[in-house]
Amino acid sequence: MLLISCPNCGSRDETEFHYGGQAHVAYPESPNELTDREWAEYLFYRDNTKGAFAERWLHSTGCRQWFNMLRDTVTYEIQAIYPMGSPRPDAAGKVTAETGTASTAADSTTTGSAAPSIAATSTSPTSSTTAPEGATK
Amino acid sequence: MSADHLPEHPDFLWRNPEPKSSYDAVIVGGGGHGLATAYFLAKNHGMTNIAVLEKGWLAGGNMARNTTIIRSNYLWDESAAIYEHALKLWEILPEELEYDFLFSQRGVMNLAHTLGDVRESMRRVGANKLNGVDAEWLDPQQVKELCPILNINDNIRYPVMGATYQPRAGIAKHDHVAWAFARKCDELGVDIIQNCEVTGFVKDGNRVVGVKTNRGTINTEKVGLAAAGHSSVLAEMAGFRLPIQSHPLQALVSELHEPVHPTVVMSNHVHVYVSQAHKGELVMGAGVDSYNGYGQRGSFHVIEHQMAAAVELFPIFARAHVLRTWGGIVDTTLDASPIVGNTPVENMFVNCGWGTGGFKATPAAGMTFAHNIATGEPHRLNKPFALERFETGALIDEHGAAAVAH
Numbered sequence: 001m002l003l004i005s006c007p008n009c010g011s012r013d014e015t016e017f018h019y020g021g022q023a024h025v026a027y028p029e030s031p032n033e034l035t036d037r038e039w040a041e042y043l044f045y046r047d048n049t050k051g052a053f054a055e056r057w058l059h060s061t062g063c064r065q066w067f068n069m070l071r072d073t074v075t076y077e078i079q080a081i082y083p084m085g086s087p088r089p090d091a092a093g094k095v096t097a098e099t100g101t102a103s104t105a106a107d108s109t110t111t112g113s114a115a116p117s118i119a120a121t122s123t124s125p126t127s128s129t130t131a132p133e134g135a136t137k
Numbered sequence: 138m139s140a141d142h143l144p145e146h147p148d149f150l151w152r153n154p155e156p157k158s159s160y161d162a163v164i165v166g167g168g169g170h171g172l173a174t175a176y177f178l179a180k181n182h183g184m185t186n187i188a189v190l191e192k193g194w195l196a197g198g199n200m201a202r203n204t205t206i207i208r209s210n211y212l213w214d215e216s217a218a219i220y221e222h223a224l225k226l227w228e229i230l231p232e233e234l235e236y237d238f239l240f241s242q243r244g245v246m247n248l249a250h251t252l253g254d255v256r257e258s259m260r261r262v263g264a265n266k267l268n269g270v271d272a273e274w275l276d277p278q279q280v281k282e283l284c285p286i287l288n289i290n291d292n293i294r295y296p297v298m299g300a301t302y303q304p305r306a307g308i309a310k311h312d313h314v315a316w317a318f319a320r321k322c323d324e325l326g327v328d329i330i331q332n333c334e335v336t337g338f339v340k341d342g343n344r345v346v347g348v349k350t351n352r353g354t355i356n357t358e359k360v361g362l363a364a365a366g367h368s369s370v371l372a373e374m375a376g377f378r379l380p381i382q383s384h385p386l387q388a389l390v391s392e393l394h395e396p397v398h399p400t401v402v403m404s405n406h407v408h409v410y411v412s413q414a415h416k417g418e419l420v421m422g423a424g425v426d427s428y429n430g431y432g433q434r435g436s437f438h439v440i441e442h443q444m445a446a447a448v449e450l451f452p453i454f455a456r457a458h459v460l461r462t463w464g465g466i467v468d469t470t471l472d473a474s475p476i477v478g479n480t481p482v483e484n485m486f487v488n489c490g491w492g493t494g495g496f497k498a499t500p501a502a503g504m505t506f507a508h509n510i511a512t513g514e515p516h517r518l519n520k521p522f523a524l525e526r527f528e529t530g531a532l533i534d535e536h537g538a539a540a541v542a543h
Contacts, residue, residue, distance in 0.1 A: 001436040019427040036529070049429075053429060074432050076428075
């Protein structure tokens, strides 16, 4: 079982938390202009990283607040815990932001908020519409 | 005992060849699906100059870690068609592969514990019958007659209100299934190459022309990905994305017991599935760990939860012991249905997304995927499971409909 350090409540058992999947997935800026392919990317495609992965967790039986976690998906080691709205705190976040690929882009321009709203977690304009080369049929 | 008295080593079931510099097709992943695909490529399509690349040892991933349940009682037409085809293949494969892998059609029961379960179950029985899948509804007394150790008292939190039953369903010895396919593949000339990890792909424009491995580059005209939990990693190497999330899925066995459990019992609602292996272990599994994971292990509270469910349903299990627990990496999709078909890369094909239920589909996955690789076009059975469905919206939503939670 993971021992998770909630930013508000301290270390608690994993059973108190719910998993929220990949962090930093931006709600489309202009939903009406998306193609079916872009909607598919936003709705169904998430990174499935082997290694350091930025993800959301909810302390559902504690403070009921969302937060972000950087966790290794092979060793399960928790590398960082940081607030919703903050950029991913490792080099990978910066590299991704610079190259502008997909949805791990650091949302450095958002203001901090613990609200579970998807829209509040990212404002990166490219993250919902950028498909890797070759992905568009 | 001295070495002189040891029995002769049995014959090896397959060669361990060095990879050739070029093949007509390369299958990535030497599990059940990869081996079945190679078998049907050779048998149905005459493609024998092919290789199966396995980064570890043969069938050491999910093929070695599943709970061996085989059934076809899925709700939707597309699923019933492919899983029922698989079941029909299971029924003839021991003879065709000349290998008795102990396919035991002892039936599978899916318990209903709430009024909602009862309605969903009866609906599924009706849908199954219309699709030619054997299915019946059992009341609690009939459940008890088929599986006397099940607790059908109404004084538990979620009493058994009935069950669906598929008599032709059952279990098989998973390792032997893999070995049966591997031996036949080998006989047909397929190279099974273990300890050969794919590290990249060679592309000419958008067409794949080779596979880079830790044992050198292999030229090939076609590549089939059958790597379950690692499908996303391979897709990324090839330059496209898959709507897959990899999760740990755990299972466990007890010590050996005399035969007490004559069938397979699955409960979606309290969430455990239980059978008794031929040797006597009670074999149990349940849902995935919620987080993404490639670690082939999960959290213990998930084991605890499924054992609590098992003990409530089978009070006799309270004095059994957990002998081993383990985890596999399952490739889940958001509609709980697989992805079998073409990819955005020319001549590269993918078979993945079988999530928590791939073992039962092994023969049909292999047959349809082989067809897709050989002809470049999907077989009618895997056509609905194309990657495009996430764009068109033609999802096959088996979440909650497939008789078990995922």
